[in-house]
Amino acid sequence: MTNLATLLDDTAYAHPDRTAVVAAGTQLSYNEIQAASNQVANLLAANGIGRGDTVALSMPNIPHFTIAYFGILKAGACVVPLNILLKSREVAYHLRDSNAKAYFAFEGTSELPIGTEAAAGFEQTDTCxxxxxxxxxxxTTAPWTQQSPAFETVDVDDDDTAVILYTSGTTGQPKGAQLRHRNMRDNALSCEQILAVDRTRPDTYLCALPLFHSFGQTVIQNGGIASGGTIVMMPRFDPLVAVRTMLDNHVTVFAGVPTMYWNLLTHTDRDDVDRLASTLRIASSGGAALPAEVHKDFKAMFGVTILEGYGLSETSPVASFSVYGDEPRVGSIGRPIPGVQMRLVDASWAEVPNTVGAIGEIAIKGHNVMKGYHNRPDATAEAIKDGWFRTGDLATRDADGYYYIVDRAKDMIIRGGFNVYPREIEELLMTHPAVSLVAVVGVPHESHGEEIKAVVVKADPSDKVTESDLVEWSKEQLAAYKYPRIVEFVEAIPMTSTGKLLKRKLV
Structure with a gap:
């Protein structure tokens, strides 16, 4: 049996009474999640949906996401998780593009009317x-509650598509990355090794990352269920609520994007620091480069070293990870996980010289690489060659095989013919005592092509430091072609729904 849903089947069989999910004061056992997922599968089967069909899903981090997710898989269908912030026009696009035959959506709230947008998008399609x-x-009962709680998980082929994850669409319409059952299963199981999971002492995971995103879906939900852990769901990240939730539930594993760690550092009540440090076993970061200052400050405050990983939707997502137990290399995304290869290539796919400091685009090959982009053979051919997937991320590699992200290829600034990597400038500015958060972008310039701009959130809004002060300070620290000529103070930097800095909004 190769169906991704067997992760749930196996754990529910071995530990039926163990708590699987905690949400809003409610606890659901593995047996309860299994029974409800079987009901979803029966509902789909009753509507003629089975192996090879696609089913969309719009839900925040609530138990219904996990129940519907595994129910869709059990029926042999493919899950298409959608960002809960999509508007009706965008919903309709994703339903049509994925050829979804059915759609599960949470009603939402007045502030976030997921159901309203879902219904409007559904009405705009004639294929779903x-x-x-x-x-x-x-x-109110769920749509599947009248169905039987017994269902035999449909057998599928290893190469059948289990999940279609849509890219953010920063360069055109979003594309659906087709992830096979083996891609998703093997990546979830690899999390046991990279997080040093002991199945005899199951972990408790805080699920603050959105489940519609690959990071939370694979590392927290699927990896947690595979190892028999408990998943504590948090529909929306708030640092104070997150700390309280971790303390109340004795959370041992926290995974987040860099902005979540920044929020924890700036908002955590000092009285809770020691208590949290006594229970937290693993802290992992991904989704974007973690500033060295955040890395250092988190270790100093909580006594836990953040383990950085790297991956993309197209790689299920984990491709590399820091080695648990080894002395951390701040700024490194670690080494390739077992079964995965990484190398640095140039624009023509040729491998760059294997010398320390050489910069190239990361290419990945292994069990985690997607089948291709749904209904986009040209885009697939451009991204994958001989099994290697090129990521668009620039990096270097040290003598021991650890990789270090330099920047996104598309974020690189070319000023007067010189290549400038925003991350280097961001790392420097984060060391200034007046700076709490920063994003560096390139803006059009008449003679230089691009000029360097730093958008800064102050650590203390009342600080008297000026934009000019930061320009002069940077000038003393950086080569003449690198330092930002423009500094702009803002109260907040726009972010995506997954907590990444939305740099295109700053240009």
Whole structure:
């Protein structure tokens, strides 16, 4: 049996009474999650949906996400998780592009009317036959509750598509990365090794990363279920609530993007620091480069070293990870995980010289690489060659095989013919005592092509430091072609729904 859903089947069989999910004061056992997922599978089967069909899913971090996710897989269908912030026009695009035959959506709230947008998007398509709404009122039964809780998981082929994850669409319309059952299964199982999981002492995971995103979906949900852990769901990240939730539930594993760590450092009540440090076993970061200052400050405050990893939706997502137990190399995304190869290539796919400091684009090959982009053979051929997937991320590699992200290829600034990597400038500015958060971008310039701009959130809004002060300070620290000529103070930097800095909004 190769179906990704067997991760749940196996754990529910071995530990039926163990707590699988905690959400809003409610605890659900593995047996309860298994039974509800079987009901979802029966509902889909009753509507003629089975192996090879696609089913979309719009839900925040609530138990219904996990129940529907595994129910869709059990039926032999492919899950298409959608960003809960999508508007109706965008929903319709994703339903049509993925050829979804059915759609599960949470009702949402007045502030975030997921169900309203879902219904409007559903009405704009003629290919999706069924919309199943899950209501916010816990007294209202889910659409599948009348179905039988018994279902035999459909056998599939290893290379059948299990999940279609849509890219953010920063360069055109979003593309759907087709991830096989073996891609997702092997990546989830690899999390046991890279997080040093002991199945005899199951972990408790804080699920603050959105489940519609690959990081939270694979590392927290699928990896946690595979190892028999407990998943504590948090629909929306708030640093104070996150700390309280971790303390109340004795969370041992926290995974987040860099902005989450920045928020924890700037908002955590000092009285809670020691208590949290006594229970937290693993802290991992991905999704974007973690500033060295955040790395250092988190270790100093909580006594836990953040383990950095790297991956993309197209790689299921984990491709590399820091080695647990080894002395951390701050700024490194670690080494390739078992079964995965990485190398640095140039624009023509040729491998760059294997010398320390040489910069190239990361290419990845292994069990985690997607089948291709859904219905986009040209885009697939451009991204994958001889099994190697090129990522668009520039990096260097040290003598021991550890990789270090330099920047996104598309974020690189070319000023007067010189290549400038924003991350280097961001790392420097983060060491200034007046700076709490920073994003560096290139803006059009008449003679230089691009000029360097730093958008800064102050550590203390009342600080008297000026934009000019930071320009002069940077000038003393950086080569003449690198330092930012423009500094702009803001109260907040726009972010994506997954917590990444939205740099295109700053240009």
């Amino acid at each position: 036959a069924s919309l199943f709404l899950i209501h916010a009122d816990p007294a």
